[in-house]
Amino acid sequence: MNLHEYQAKELLKRYNVPTQEGIAAQSVDEALKAYDEVATSKGNKFAVVKAQIHAGGRGKGTMREVPSQHGVQVVKSADQVREVASNILGNTLVTIQTGTAGKKVNKILVAQDMYYDGPSERKEFYLSILLDRARKQNVIMYSTEGGMDIEEVAHNTPEKIFKEWVQPAMPLQGFQAREIAFNLGLSGEAHKNMVKFITNLYNAYTGLDCSMLEINPLFKSSDDKIIAVDCKMNMDDNALFRHKDIEAMRDKSEEDPTEVEAGEYNLNYVKLDGNVGCMVNGAGLAMATMDMIKLAGGEPANFLDVGGTANAKTVEAGFRIIMKDPHVKAILINIFGGIVRCDRVAAGVIEAYKALGNIDIPIIVRLQGTNAEVAKELIDNSGLKVKSAVLLSEAAAAVQEAIAGK
Amino acid sequence: MSVLVNKNSKVIVQGFTGTEGSFHASQMIEYGTNVVGGVTPGKGGSSHLELPVFNTVRDAVLATQADVSIIFVPPAFAADAIMEACDAGIKVIICITEGIPVKDMVMAKEYVKHRNCRLIGPNCPGVITAGEAKVGIMPGFVFKTGRIGIVSKSGTLTYEAADQTVKAGMGISTAIGIGGDPIIGTTTREAVELLMNDSETDGIVMIGEIGGNMEAEAARWLKGNMRKPVVGFIAGQTAPPGRRMGHAGAIVGGAEDTAAAKMKIMRECGIHVVDSPANIGATMAEVLKKKLATA
Numbered sequence: 226m227n228l229h230e231y232q233a234k235e236l237l238k239r240y241n242v243p244t245q246e247g248i249a250a251q252s253v254d255e256a257l258k259a260y261d262e263v264a265t266s267k268g269n270k271f272a273v274v275k276a277q278i279h280a281g282g283r284g285k286g287t288m289r290e291v292p293s294q295h296g297v298q299v300v301k302s303a304d305q306v307r308e309v310a311s312n313i314l315g316n317t318l319v320t321i322q323t324g325t326a327g328k329k330v331n332k333i334l335v336a337q338d339m340y341y342d343g344p345s346e347r348k349e350f351y352l353s354i355l356l357d358r359a360r361k362q363n364v365i366m367y368s369t370e371g372g373m374d375i376e377e378v379a380h381n382t383p384e385k386i387f388k389e390w391v392q393p394a395m396p397l398q399g400f401q402a403r404e405i406a407f408n409l410g411l412s413g414e415a416h417k418n419m420v421k422f423i424t425n426l427y428n429a430y431t432g433l434d435c436s437m438l439e440i441n442p443l444f445k446s447s448d449d450k451i452i453a454v455d456c457k458m459n460m461d462d463n464a465l466f467r468h469k470d471i472e473a474m475r476d477k478s479e480e481d482p483t484e485v486e487a488g489e490y491n492l493n494y495v496k497l498d499g500n501v502g503c504m505v506n507g508a509g510l511a512m513a514t515m516d517m518i519k520l521a522g523g524e525p526a527n528f529l530d531v532g533g534t535a536n537a538k539t540v541e542a543g544f545r546i547i548m549k550d551p552h553v554k555a556i557l558i559n560i561f562g563g564i565v566r567c568d569r570v571a572a573g574v575i576e577a578y579k580a581l582g583n584i585d586i587p588i589i590v591r592l593q594g595t596n597a598e599v600a601k602e603l604i605d606n607s608g609l610k611v612k613s614a615v616l617l618s619e620a621a622a623a624v625q626e627a628i629a630g631k
Numbered sequence: 632m633s634v635l636v637n638k639n640s641k642v643i644v645q646g647f648t649g650t651e652g653s654f655h656a657s658q659m660i661e662y663g664t665n666v667v668g669g670v671t672p673g674k675g676g677s678s679h680l681e682l683p684v685f686n687t688v689r690d691a692v693l694a695t696q697a698d699v700s701i702i703f704v705p706p707a708f709a710a711d712a713i714m715e716a717c718d719a720g721i722k723v724i725i726c727i728t729e730g731i732p733v734k735d736m737v738m739a740k741e742y743v744k745h746r747n748c749r750l751i752g753p754n755c756p757g758v759i760t761a762g763e764a765k766v767g768i769m770p771g772f773v774f775k776t777g778r779i780g781i782v783s784k785s786g787t788l789t790y791e792a793a794d795q796t797v798k799a800g801m802g803i804s805t806a807i808g809i810g811g812d813p814i815i816g817t818t819t820r821e822a823v824e825l826l827m828n829d830s831e832t833d834g835i836v837m838i839g840e841i842g843g844n845m846e847a848e849a850a851r852w853l854k855g856n857m858r859k860p861v862v863g864f865i866a867g868q869t870a871p872p873g874r875r876m877g878h879a880g881a882i883v884g885g886a887e888d889t890a891a892a893k894m895k896i897m898r899e900c901g902i903h904v905v906d907s908p909a910n911i912g913a914t915m916a917e918v919l920k921k922k923l924a925t926a
Contacts, residue, residue: 356733358813358843361740393741434734463879464732466707493877508811508877509785509840512866513908519869520907530877561787563770593794594770617791617909
């Protein structure tokens with residue numbers, strides 16, 4: 226599960242990680258009030274308005290309806306807040322990460338300006354924490370090159386990316402936090418603040434069960450404060466059972482509505498751009514089936530794992546979800562019946578097919594495993610326009626025929 | 632000889648009296664697995680499926696000399712169950728549970744690393760040595776006895792591979808479902824190594840998927856140890872980057888995570904890689920025939 230910047234910053238505060246203060250707003254009026262609170266009332270005129278969507282590249286991205294407006298903007302008056310807020314709220318932000326469809330912005334964050342002048346030089350760093358799968362431990366990745374695309378930094382100047390691995394089941398050690406702060410070129414008060422920041426941030430990562438936590442830019446102010454100016458936080462879905470409050474922060478409007486609906490039926494669905502839909506039991510076999518569709522000359526329209534129980538209800542839900550996509554020209558059902566018997570699955574497919582009435586695209590049902598032959602007979606004698614198969618190679622050939630329009 | 636489990640394995644079931652545990656324990660017993668009891672905290676002293684129930688794994692080991700455990704406890708308690716089994720001296724721990732938090736698994740993995748036991752899974756179908764012992768949730772009848780070993784991250788794709796192998800005229804020695812999570816106890820390389828050293832295995836089917844570097848690691852090891860033919864398949868050639876495909880571990884992060892990158896490395900290391908999952912069995916039959924012809 227992904228969180229918005231303003232939600233992630235709220236969570237970081239619980240772990241005493243200093244963040245750029247800000248207030249989320251859903252309307253122009255709320256934005257004006259927020260501006261007063263973070264800027265005017267504190268004797269400042271500068272603030273920054275940031276569109277809240279689950280995608281990066283907001284600063285360079287622009288609003289489709291108001292192309293001159295970027296997703297992040299520094300403001301210096303109430304009038305400007307009004308203008309920027311109305312440019313962004315309710316409109317669509319297109320960034321390098323959203324694709325051409327863009328994302329509708331429902332909330333903006335009005336945040337304090339941290340880039341004021343002071344005795345020392347301001348600096349922007351990069352820092353993220355994630356699991357290193359190969360080493361089976363968490364790694365802290367950091368760089369002096371903050372505020373920019375880290376993949377570009379890693380590609381062009383890999384020597385500027387540092388890594389610090391943390392011993393499993395132990396907190397980050399003091400010497401590690403100190404080393405990170407030294408490698409970032411800090412000394413004195415700023416070094417002390419960075420050590421505290423990193424220690425608390427690592428505690429937040431483990432305490433909240435994050436799967437990725439990225440601070441970019443990680444900011445050193447001109448008075449040596451260390452602050453998270455932006456924050457990207459992904460949660461480990463498997464651990465949400467112990468963080469009900471975080472689960473409640475889920476913003477379904479950021480997710481594909483069909484994928485949300487599939488989740489309600491306990492179906493694991495991912496929409497893709499192809500023309501052949503598929504419904505499979507098991508994630509590995511589902512991916513393998515998608516690959517087979519491609520080899521047969523089609524393009525998979527989706528990933529859909531129906532899990533352990535392929536009955537009439539789940540198959541019907543699967544059919545409905547796949548057929549919402551107008552590009553689907555054929556559907557392949559591939560079930561390996563182990564514990565679940567194929568004849569039961571076949572009966573479920575027939576029932577679901579009849580319940581849906583008019584399906585005008587070719588359906589190929591491949592059932593293998595327990596009672597596969599009985600299942601094939603059931604399908605063949607059902608009188609429905611469904612092609613049956615037992616071997617995976619037969620299913621592939623049937624897909625090929627269906628695409629060719631035979 | 633066989634790998635991990637055989638007819639002499641004494642198996643206990645953790646989460647014995649729950650729905651999943653009960654169902655699969657009875658299926659395992661029906662297959663002929665030597666299940667000697669189970670553990671459900673608080674129900675010690677009772678009996679279930681005509682076998683004794685214990686409060687702790689330690690009690691179960693003392694009373695039955697169990698050396699293999701299969702875990703069906705819910706995700707919130709599964710890492711704890713793994714560490715309990717390890718601490719009680721169980722040698723092979725097979726964790727079926729799906730959905731364990733990554734943080735818990737990092738801890739459990741570190742715990743078992745320093746002790747003398749092998750963890751398989753989590754989020755896996757288990758291990759079956761055909762005709763001897765099924766310690767998992769796979770349909771036993773698919774795995775006809777033979778001399779091909781299987782290593783796979785996925786459940787139904789393992790059954791598919793086994794079925795094709797049998798239909799192509801061969802059979803299965805041991806099939807190891809290693810699991811689809813980012814942190815698992817036994818890696819592809821370790822499982823392949825076990826089968827490479829098994830005198831009852833003549834060929835190995837290695838099935839991977841997108842995400843992580845385990846297949847590349849296994850391939851590089853195989854390059855210098857290819858004493859038996861290996862047929863490989865990677866699921867997810869059509870999976871887009873950045874999207875998680877069902878398994879928590881099945882997500883393309885970097886360039887090395889993709890199916891194409893993995894297949895390339897595997898081919899370079901001498902593995903017979905198939906593009907289509909429909910060709911796993913036929914390809915194994917073909918390479919074994921060639922090997923016999925040249926031997």
